Amino acid sequence: MDFSPDESQEDLRALAAEVLDREDDPRRLRRALADTGITTARQGAVGAALVLREAAARAAPAPLVPALALDPLLDPADAGAPATAPVPASGPRGADARPDGTGALRVDGAAAGIPYADEAATLLLPVRTPDGPAVARVPAGADGLTLAPQHTGARIPAFRAGLDGVRAEPLPGGAAAARTLHLCTLTALIATASGALRAALDLTCAHVRTRHQFGRPLAQLQAVTMRVADISIASRALDAALLAGAWRLDRGDPDAAPVLESAALLATEDALDALYAAQHLHGGLGVDASYPLHRHFATAKWASAALGGPEARLAALGDLACA
The missing domain is CATH 2.40.110.10 (Butyryl-CoA Dehydrogenase, subunit A, domain 2)
Structure with missing residues (x-):
């Protein structure tokens, strides 16, 4: 089954990327996101995930996690009212x-x-x-x-x-609303971790292409390329699980819960391991708080902590299996 974004969703992602790249002042950014309809129109779980992934990749200073995650629970009259x-x-x-x-x-x-x-x-x-x-x-x-x-x-x-x-x-x-709230916030946090990991991968690829050791780029060292490949695999796996879960959530599919819980486990375990690898490949630069990788690592760590870590996600999958 193909969970790739459709044309309108891809247009939304491209619009979000354009706005996020153009504005870095928090006040102007929030206004631009509202004016373009990104945070005021209903985007669905897939659309919200795509926007949140772009925002996390840029560590955008805007309250997009709550703004987009809670959209299915808000009355249309509340459009634009922050929750x-x-x-x-x-x-x-x-x-x-x-x-x-x-x-x-x-x-x-x-x-x-x-x-x-x-x-x-x-x-x-x-x-x-x-x-x-x-x-x-x-x-x-x-x-x-x-x-x-x-x-x-x-x-x-x-x-x-x-x-x-x-x-x-x-x-x-009642309970159905609580379940929707849970799945929506799961989607938002997974998308946030996904965007942070993708940005870390891009930084790492650029770093190993331009950083030299023993007279040649790091990218020419087999051990380095294998580590970068591991980061890429983790990123692609998380993206695939995120989109599969969000697609099901948009359609009211009961399988959305186990798929999103599985994606959340990837976000708390494999994604963090990949970010540690990205830091390692950067050497001392990887722990420099002024370097962008630090922001992406901090964002993914926050998402993982908010998800409760891998133990909480394994317990949630166990509960679903026993239900």
């Missing part, structure tokens, strides 16, 4: 909600790892309710909501939300 959620929204992790008798929920507890929460108009939080998992829609500035910064190591600000009797609106769908 965010914990990543990955893998289920209720410390937030409890109870009906308040008016159709709303009262939420208590905490949610960590929420990117760009200080800029969001809405937080979408996975919660536990007496009827099972659900998603609570919490407006910014709600009474009882507090935000505390969390260190990410990347150019992505994140926050911990404290929730003390916060009044929230339940999203329709």
Whole structure:
């Protein structure tokens, strides 16, 4: 089966790349992304993945992970209104909600790892309710909501939300909405890791072609070319799994979950191993914080940590296998 982007999706990817290459000021970049419809029109999981991959490849200073990942859960009237959620929204992790008798929920507890929460108009939080998992829609500035910064190591600000009797609106769908939130944030994080790895591969290829050792380019050394090939294979495998999962997610295919969980495992394991290899091939330059490779490595490390690492992803695959 061919999961390659169609013509309209490829046009979207090219447009995103053009805008991201043209603007590096955060304010102008965000305006340009909105004006071109990249962050305001519904793109679907594949379209969002392609845009996020381009953004991560450039370490773009814009809140694209929440803006694009949560699109399927937002009402069309909310187009352009920033929203965010914990990543990955893998289920209720410390937030409890109870009906308040008016159709709303009262939420208590905490949610960590929420990117760009200080800029969001809405937080979408996975919660536990007496009827099972659900998603609570919490407006910014709600009474009882507090935000505390969390260190990410990347150019992505994140926050911990404290929730003390916060009044929230339940999203329709209950457990189904919680599952969609989880799969959407998985897709966003995998795409982010994919873009960071692709950028690291491009930098590494350029480096070994121009860096000389023993009187010849590093690219002529067999051990070096084999290591670069390993990075390329990891990148291609992650891209293939990402697009296969996003394609299924767009179509409501129940196999989207195991495919995306498998892709997430690649993002937390093989992709990071490949980035370590890229650093090694750069020598001392690979750990220079002023060199672009450092930004891509930090981005992929953040995505892996947000995904919970390979142990969490293996556990999630085990749960799916036993379901």
